Amino acid sequence: MSALLLDVVQQTINGLMYGAFYALLGIGFTLFFGVMKKFNLAYGPTVMAGIYLGLLPLYVWKAPIWVVVLTCVAGAVLVGLLVEVACFRYVAPGNELAPLMTTIGMLILIQELVVLLTHAAPFEYPPVFGDESLELGPFLVRPDYLAILLAGLLFVGLLYLLVEHTAFGRAMRAVAENPRVAQLLGVDVSRVNTLTFVLTSAVGGASGFLVAMTFGALQPGIAGWMTIKGLVVIVIGGLGSIPGAVLAGLLLGVVEFQALWFLGITWRDIFAYLLLFAFLVLRPAGLLGRAAT
Amino acid sequence: MKRLAVGAVVVASALALLPGAGAAFQEEGTLRIGGMWALSGPAAYIGSSSRGLAQLAVDEINEAGGVSIQGKRVKLQLYAYDDACKAEEGLTVVRRLADSDRVLFSLGPTCSSVAEPVFGILQKRLDDPADTGLQFLFFTDTAIKFGLARISPWAFRNVGNEPEMFDLTFKLVRERHPELRTAAVAYESDFAHSVSTWKGAVEPALKKYGYQVLEVVEWRFEDTEFGAQTTKLRKANADLLVMLTHTFSTCGAVKEFKRQRVRSKLMIGITSAASTETMVGCGQAVEGMIIPTNFAAVTPRARALAEKAWARYKADSNLHSVPAYENIYAIKSIVEKVGIRNEPGTLLQDRRKVRDALARLGTFQGVLGPIKMNGDDDPVKPRDVDKAVILVQARNAQWTVWWQPPEMGKK
Numbered sequence: 001m002s003a004l005l006l007d008v009v010q011q012t013i014n015g016l017m018y019g020a021f022y023a024l025l026g027i028g029f030t031l032f033f034g035v036m037k038k039f040n041l042a043y044g045p046t047v048m049a050g051i052y053l054g055l056l057p058l059y060v061w062k063a064p065i066w067v068v069v070l071t072c073v074a075g076a077v078l079v080g081l082l083v084e085v086a087c088f089r090y091v092a093p094g095n096e097l098a099p100l101m102t103t104i105g106m107l108i109l110i111q112e113l114v115v116l117l118t119h120a121a122p123f124e125y126p127p128v129f130g131d132e133s134l135e136l137g138p139f140l141v142r143p144d145y146l147a148i149l150l151a152g153l154l155f156v157g158l159l160y161l162l163v164e165h166t167a168f169g170r171a172m173r174a175v176a177e178n179p180r181v182a183q184l185l186g187v188d189v190s191r192v193n194t195l196t197f198v199l200t201s202a203v204g205g206a207s208g209f210l211v212a213m214t215f216g217a218l219q220p221g222i223a224g225w226m227t228i229k230g231l232v233v234i235v236i237g238g239l240g241s242i243p244g245a246v247l248a249g250l251l252l253g254v255v256e257f258q259a260l261w262f263l264g265i266t267w268r269d270i271f272a273y274l275l276l277f278a279f280l281v282l283r284p285a286g287l288l289g290r291a292a293t
Numbered sequence: 294m295k296r297l298a299v300g301a302v303v304v305a306s307a308l309a310l311l312p313g314a315g316a317a318f319q320e321e322g323t324l325r326i327g328g329m330w331a332l333s334g335p336a337a338y339i340g341s342s343s344r345g346l347a348q349l350a351v352d353e354i355n356e357a358g359g360v361s362i363q364g365k366r367v368k369l370q371l372y373a374y375d376d377a378c379k380a381e382e383g384l385t386v387v388r389r390l391a392d393s394d395r396v397l398f399s400l401g402p403t404c405s406s407v408a409e410p411v412f413g414i415l416q417k418r419l420d421d422p423a424d425t426g427l428q429f430l431f432f433t434d435t436a437i438k439f440g441l442a443r444i445s446p447w448a449f450r451n452v453g454n455e456p457e458m459f460d461l462t463f464k465l466v467r468e469r470h471p472e473l474r475t476a477a478v479a480y481e482s483d484f485a486h487s488v489s490t491w492k493g494a495v496e497p498a499l500k501k502y503g504y505q506v507l508e509v510v511e512w513r514f515e516d517t518e519f520g521a522q523t524t525k526l527r528k529a530n531a532d533l534l535v536m537l538t539h540t541f542s543t544c545g546a547v548k549e550f551k552r553q554r555v556r557s558k559l560m561i562g563i564t565s566a567a568s569t570e571t572m573v574g575c576g577q578a579v580e581g582m583i584i585p586t587n588f589a590a591v592t593p594r595a596r597a598l599a600e601k602a603w604a605r606y607k608a609d610s611n612l613h614s615v616p617a618y619e620n621i622y623a624i625k626s627i628v629e630k631v632g633i634r635n636e637p638g639t640l641l642q643d644r645r646k647v648r649d650a651l652a653r654l655g656t657f658q659g660v661l662g663p664i665k666m667n668g669d670d671d672p673v674k675p676r677d678v679d680k681a682v683i684l685v686q687a688r689n690a691q692w693t694v695w696w697q698p699p700e701m702g703k704k
Contacts, residue, residue: 014520112333119607120337122540122574133552140553142520214517216545217574219335221515261521265482265511 017145019253026233026245034240044227050076073205080201122217238286327396332375345608405438415445477531
């Protein structure tokens with residue numbers, strides 16, 4: 001295999017692996033949008049809050065990893081519920097601007113709280129899946145990225161089962177379709193919204209733990225980074241489409257890694273946003289459009 | 294009636310926020326000094342350490358009775374703000390310090406990318422009535438990009454000279470390890486300090502000492518993925534790996550090096566990385582890394598300071614934060630010698646007196662030894678300092694001395 005082809009394949013592998021995390025972020029954003037028809041810009045910091053709360057059992061109590069995972073999930077759910085109460089629950093229907101602005105405020109608040117409490121010190125998660133790459137022939141594969149990819153597939157499968165084959169899933173789809181009609185049909189819309197927050201936050205908390213292991217050092221700026229990537233993914237994938245978010249995340253990962261390898265760091269970001277603009281102009285509905293959740 | 298009451302409260306609150314027109318600094322028994330640092334964001338660890346060391350100096354001076362002005366002892370009052378390592382925040386904060394808080398001088402900023410625009414609004418030509426730039430004194434402790442003090446005669450710095458530091462570093466490495474011939478470099482393309490260190494300090498030094506640069510890779514200050522760049526470094530297989538990156542990205546990158554089995558014979562780091570933060574975040578992954586610095590706890594006084602700063606303020610003592618401590622003591626000494634009036638009406642004259650005295654200061658005592666302040670007329674680095682360089686190396690999760698000037702001993 002030529003050196004060029006080897007590079008292309010290796011960067012595609014890297015991009016798919018890394019893109020799995022983008023996909024997980026996108027799933028959280030799009031699930032939320034699909035049900036509530038609003039953007040939750042505090043989702044990134046919710047995931048980050050779960051990650052930082054997971055440091056407590058890790059550093060203070062020296063707890064086993066499964067406790068850390070549960071703490072990340074529970075922490076993200078708790079913060080997610082706080083966001084729901086503060087930014088969404090009491091906002092009048094039809095007021096689109098208020099939740100947008102309040103979640104931006106919440107993003108800043110959570111990020112700065114983390115800085116205040118941690119002095120922005122560089123904490124790290126242990127490499128649960130080992131700290132050496134796996135060699136598959138001429139290619140290197142990071143085991144933690146592989147775990148994210150497999151977790152992503154698992155989460156998508158579980159979400160599909162939940163949405164398509166449970167009463168709650170039917171209720172979510174009904175609210176996503178038309179909240180007023182759903183309410184008339186006996187669905188507790190408020191409860192569905194709250195449980196959507198719980199679900200997306202739990203997914204975020206679990207994803208956050210997985211991705212935190214891949215970081216060399218945690219820093220509070222990841223909240224903004226996750227928010228931007230998540231938004232890019234759901235626009236490319238199609239607002240409200242879980243499969244779209246998955247495909248978009250993987251696509252974004254591959255595009256970024258190829259651009260980075262062949263052209264450099266500046267082009268990585270340029271190509272990522274060119275991809276976004278291309279979809280906004282040429283295919284505004286995204287890869288798979290708006291799908292019922 | 295209710296409206297009148299509310300209006301009165303609003304007006305009273307607004308008046309309370311205004312600088313006290315009738316408050317006189319000397320009368321209130323304070324000498325106002327300022328500081329602007331990155332207290333949030335990725336550079337917060339550096340900024341908060343500087344703030345901690347500054348507060349320590351203020352507390353020590355106040356506990357010893359304060360500063361002697363016009364025969365009266367007044368207490369230092371530190372007005373500290375967060376610029377978040379953002380230029381727009383810095384420009385807002387400097388106005389507040391200069392015009393609202395009316396401090397004599399300011400420490401900081403932390404980031405060179407903030408210092409550059411902030412110094413840019415200062416007066417460029419002394420005594421020129423046509424120059425309406427801000428007449429506000431900075432005595433900077435951290436922003437290290439070479440040449441910043443040239444921007445304005447109101448900008449002074451007690452920071453390291455990175456071209457000299459890295460020249461010394463590669464000279465010593467060449468002497469001790471003549472078998473090492475090639476280098477690969479990583480730097481943060483969106484961080485002014487990293488870029489200037491590469492372009493202004495390391496690249497010339499590598500060329501001067503005959504190293505062949507096999508690969509140069511870039512990433513962003515806040516990046517968390519380094520796979521592609523690491524693969525390029527692995528393919529280069531250079532003898533020296535020069536990491537001109539700050540702690541957050543350095544820690545991520547060196548862990549990726551381990552994953553991809555990148556093995557260099559020697560790693561050199563950027564000055565800012567010689568801190569406790571790097572040890573906490575990177576651990577064994579930076580074992581053996583050598584970094585030039587201006588501070589290490591190599592003397593009893595330095596050790597005592599580091600322990601006290603950590604115990605009181607959880608402030609890390611390093612080449613960026615210790616100058617904040619030194620600068621306050623230097624200004625105290627100047628203030629007591631030049632005889633400022635410390636009144637709101639004489640603030641501009643007082644700032645100018647201190648500025649001129651700082652330019653004529655010559656040598657003053659730092660924590661590790663003498664520091665020489667270059668005057669306005671220095672052709673190369675006006676209003677910057679010359680001070681001793683130490684090279685530290687990461688060994689067993691601690692910074693140990695790899696090289697220090699022969700004359701530096703226990704003091």
